[in-house]
Amino acid sequence: MAGLTEDPNPVLDIDGLLINQEHNNTEEENNNNNSNSQLKDKSAVLGKDREENSSKNQNQAERDMASIHRSGSRPQLDLSKAAIEGNFEEKDPTILLPNQSDDISHLALDIGGSLIKLVYFSRHEGQSIDDKRKKTLKERLGISNGIRRSYPILGGRLHFVKFETTKINECLDFIRSKQLHRGGMDSRHWNAEAPANENAVIKATGGGAFKFADLFKERLGVSLDKEDEMDCLVAGANFLLKAIRHEAFTHMEGRKEFVQIDHNDLFPYLLVNIGSGVSMIKVDGDGKFQRVSGTNVGGGTYWGLGRLLTKCKSFDELLELSQRGDNSTIDMLVGDIYGGMDYSKIGLSASTIASSFGKAISDNKELEDYSPEDISLSLLRMISYNIGQIAYLNALRFGLKRIFFGGFFIRGHAYTMDTISFAVHFWSKGDAQAMFLRHEGFLGALGAFMSYEKHGLDDLMVHQLVERFPMGAPYTGGKIHGPPLGDLNEKISWMEKFVLKGTEITAPVPMAPPPGTTGLGGFEVPSSKGGTLRSDASALNVGVLHLVPTLEVFPLLADPKTHMFLLAFQGVMHISDGLYSVTCYVIAPFSVDDISYEPNTIDLADHNELEYWFTVLSGHLPDLVDKAVASEGGTDDAKRRGDAFARAFSAHLSRLIQDPAAYGKLGLANLLELREECLREFQFHDAYRSIKQRENEASLAVLADLFAELDSMSEETRLLSLIEGVLAANIFDWGSRACVDLYHKGTIIEIYRMSRNKMQRPWRVDDFDLFKERMLGSGDKKPQPHKRALLFVDNSGADIVLGMLPLARELLRRGTEVVLVANSLPALNDITAMEVPDIVAAAAKHCDILRRAAEAGSLLVDAMINPSDSSKENSTSVPLMVVENGCGSPCIDLRQVSSELAAAAKDADLMERMHVTITRAFDDDVQIILEGMGRALHTNFNARFKCDVLKLAMVKNQRLAEKLIKGNIYDSVCRYEPAS
Ligand SMILES: CC(C)(COP(=O)(O)O)[C@@H](O)C(=O)NCCC(=O)O
Ligand SMILES: [Mn+2]
Structure with a gap:
């Protein structure tokens, strides 16, 4: 490549353009000051280019807009026949958009004793532009337009939101503000095309579906169609275990590990749902299950007794207290009985709990003499171990190896999960495994959603679901999570307020120490205890599920386990040149579960790697924000969005350094993608737009010489x-x-x-x-x-x-x-x-x-x-x-x-x-x-x-x-x- 690398070919020198944007700015400033004649010459070339490029830029901008729409990030609103509903004098009256079809929403509820869980669907069909290139390409590649199914879910999003049941009015306001009760459903069928109607029905499960039915009718004019709670739990769990790649995980000694569930080997399993009470369900298949046991000692017991004994005002406060507790002041341990020694003959260490709250009988103390922290911890351990033990005994009874724990008692709380895992491991001598679900609290609501006929969810495959974590999504709804966020502006204001308050999501999070060990001796204090307890809001590690039916597994990935399904055999066999050649019809829609492919090369489970890449990405932030703001013309609005983006992305980083598995299995690719998604969330659609354009032009100018x-x-x-x-x-x-x-x-x-x-x-x-x-x-x-x-x-x-x-x-x-x-x-x-x-x-x-x-x-x-x-x-x-x-x-x-x-x-x-x-x-x-x-x-x-x-x-x-x-x-x- 002599010419390009050694000979100063004049064509190569026509573009003296500097590729750095800041550098260009400096260049212009220098020119204005007449301080650098060499740069001035370059700037002249630059100015000419700019004029010539202005119309090109315009075309580019138009195309960019098209691309923005295609991404589905900015749904177009159809404002025709818009009307204010109800009282015109009201401060924020609801505006109805009868012809708006791009963002139709549907809703299902699980109204429990302490929490209301909502799952709602919003349709965001990609507005793909079918240009001539695409059309010809489709013909050439044999892509039909017939991928669309007759079911309503063509592309859209599933959102997960919760409210405290005591704040049901906030929940009703939320539903109304998002028009979720007008999702176009007739008496039983879920029908996206149906107009909003007077007799709208919402699927609901949980006791509150009965208790609050009148309130829903009165406030929203909708009837609640009650679905059986067990049916819903099982349907929700089966869907999650089949459709979400990193749904189930184990949690032992502070370490979360995602489990790849083989769909062909999912059943039977034991589902333990820990709500106020506990249900244990043996699941044998879709719709095939039996409630085999349960216990009345559950989440309600912990909260009820805890409230009486500690005067705590909320479940989360009680849980938070346990973080700082020491149960040995109140529990009777093996060591207390054996003079500080282990009872090694039967495998019990000195720190094993012999009797929960047992010390209280011999101590000459009153309730006030015990710290609320110690009481909370003792109570939490008592209840978690008990549930773990009963669950194991039931698994043993039916020969089940896998136990999935769900329900909002767990709340992503590391210590609770460790305690349950420990009990299962301890009693099964390592034979059975406790697993947890990321969407633990939403099983019932999801199941209720799936009880709509033709919901289309159970047709979806793992590769058609993409989970995104927009800021605000996990925090939406009810006072515990901040107000429901309507638009970008609200989101930005909320981010600003959040930071002002100095809440934990944006506070610098110390790098977590490597997990310690519990030891096998008995019910030791699991290592995940201590440190900061995240608020309930940030512990809700579920994002928005994007349902994208057009996504596929790349067909050329190799995997020994990949199998093709032979649908028909043509039966033609001929011999040529000594080769047997058999022609057969094949359809090969292999499932992603058969693939052992792991995209990420760098494993961020290694804490050193995690720390390094987090530092790198934090370091990039100021520069990236500058580029992003400049790409949007540097306006005040852009600056405000830039600021919010930086806060949001830092908050994600803080969250993830604290709990790397918070959003599912984390690889470097996920982090890099999260950054791009976060930019898009704050409407920066192409931060490097002008840089790309400049580099394209400079390179195209020398291309003819390269070809020659x-x-x-x-x-x-x-x-x-x-x-x-x-x-x-x-x-x-x-x-x-x-x-x-x-x-x-x-x-x-x-x-x-x-x-x-x-x-x-x-x-x-x-x-x-x-x-x-x-x-x-x-x-x-x-x-x-x-x-x-x-x-x-x-x-x-x-x-x-x-x-x-x-x-x-x-x-x-x-x-x-x-x-x-x-x-x-x-x-x-x-x-x-x-x-x-x-x-x-x-x-x-x-x-x-x-x-x-x-x-x-x-x-x-x-x-x-x-x-x-x-x-x-x-x-x-x-x-x-x-x-x-x-x-x-x-x-x-x-x-x-x-x-x-x-x-x-x-x-x-x-x-x-x-x-x-x-x-x-x-x-x-x-x-x-x-x-x-x-x-x-x-x-x-x-x-x-x-x-x-x-x-x-x-x-x-x-x-x-x-x-x-x-x-x-x-x-x-x-x-x-x-x-x-
Ligand atoms: C983001 C990238 C993967 C892009 O690289 P590319 O695929 O363009 O070759 C790469 O620039 C990267 O890993 N950057 C972060 C590390 C750093 O600043 O060195
Ligand atoms: Mn690149």
Whole structure:
């Protein structure tokens, strides 16, 4: 690559643009001061560019808006026929939107003795724009529009909210403010199309469904349709255990571990629901269960006795007291009886509780002489152990190995869970396992929701559910969680108030010490006791469940357990060249549960890793906020949102450092995605917009020269040069602190050149020779090119323009169809699927191969230079296509990708005919190329595929380089793995 790296080609120098935004600002200021003539010259070029770009920017802005709508983050309101309901004089009257169909909501309730639990559904259909590219792509990939089912859940969200039963009026206000009681349901059927009606019915379970029926009728005009509590508990638990990936977990000695439940081996199990009282239910299948036992000593007992004995005002206060208690002052321990010794013969340590509250009989003390903290702890342990023990005995009675505990007694309280686990472990001698559920308190409400006919929930599969944790969601509803949040403005005000109050969600949280051990001797104090107890609000670790029926598992993930379901056998058998070839019909919708794929490479269960990445992300925050605010014009509104975003994201980090498993299993990819989602929540839809645009323009300006140089090379030199180009250009990464620091030191082209100069082989991971052999063969043997290549592209600017596009061009030249796979939504400076066609169109001006391929892939619909050409259907080239990947993150979890991408991963010709020849797997025809740190290192580094895969990335973080490849920052990874 002599020209680009050594010769100062004049074309390369036309863009002296500095890529750092702050740097540009400084540049402009310097110009104003006339203090730097060199910079002044550059600024002149900049100014001209800006004028020329203003109309382009406008187009871009329009497209961006389209993309925003597509993300579904800003539902469009249909205000036609809007009317104020009730009293016009009222302060905040309810406004009815009869024609609003985008956000229809449906509701089910579980009204218990102490808490009301609500599950409600809001529809947010993605407003996908079906442009010509998409339509042609759908035809080509054989994607039908018929994925939609007749059920109402087409895409929407399930929300989980709770209120104290004593504050039922707040609950009613909440339902009214969100119009949840007008969800369009006739007497029994849940019907999204039905108009709001007078005889609306809401499904409800729990004793309060009877007690408060009149109040609901009076206040909301709705009837409560009562559902059996046990039916609901079981339906809710079965749904959660089947549909939510990280729903069940164990909790021992302060450690939470998620359990992967095999759906084929879920039943039978024991469900222990700890509410005011306790029910124990043997569950044998969907709708198949039996209440086998229970105990009247439950959550109500703890709260009732606790209130009498300590004068506490709330359940949470009582629980909080227990954190600071010492039960040995009041419980009689084995050591008290045996003079401080263990009763080792029967395995009881000195600290085992021999008799709860037993010391009170011999002490000459009154109630006032015991501390409320000690009483609370003693009571909590007494009740938790008792429940654990009875549960185990029932499991033993029916030969059940698994016991799931739910109900709001647990409240995510680590000490309670440890105590129950300890009892089960102790009495079963480790044979049975106590498991807990993240949605522990919502089993009944979910079950009530599922009792609507045709709710569509039980059709959903794990990969169609995405859980998001917007700020405010877990805190919504009732005084204990703050007011119901109506809009962004309210959310921001609430965040501001929250911080002013100095409540724990934003307070700096000390790094938790590594968990200690309890010891096996007996009922010791579990180690999770102590430290700060989170408020009930923040302990409600459930997010909003997004139901996305279009998501699919990436079909090329390899897994030995993956099985295809043979639906019909064609019975054709023929012998050719000594090979038996059997053709059969196959439908292969394998379930994600069969896959042992783990997207994350870095395990954040390692506390050192967790601490490191949290520090890195906190460090990025100020800079990110600056970029985000600038991307929205730096207005006061943007600044306020920027501030709220920073607070919200810090609050998430604080929450997660305290309890890393709070939102489910946590990997680095989840953290990086959480940051993007949090930006979107505060309506920053593309923080790096202008940076991306500038880098694209600078790179496109030198592309023709790059093509000319590449074309003058031999096939072998060119292939090496192309891979070097991809690795070198991956340096343009605004998510890496080191790289951003580097951008202050030079122009795009200078940095690109420097990066190319450092590309000498061998790279730290270097499978290039293997890749070359697959591409070019060895000796006289010329291999068959892949039929199709999927290129997972990463960053905008040089990365796509000077790295991935030239590689795509090479593959096209060799007769391989190319699919560029790009993000659905922005993340850092990653290119999105929406932006790629413009880049391709600009590049196609310099290159016939790209132009013909883009035409063949219908990419040049609007941007085509010669409109008459674009109608030519019979292009001779293999096509270049673009698909969105279904994500808005710098990483990719291949268990949940867009249906477009899934379709592109299947061999279109063969799959269309729905048959494969088993002598040759269709996957052999496909090759995938994963590019960038996020997609090839942080995630998928260890993933195995059914097809050939090339993983390319520059490592832009010193710690990751040391850890993953025993190398250094800026080392390169070129990993080639033939189909497995
Ligand atoms: C966010 C990223 C994964 C993006 O990398 P890319 O996929 O663009 O190569 C990467 O920039 C990253 O891991 N950054 C955080 C660490 C750091 O600042 O060094
Ligand atoms: Mn990136």
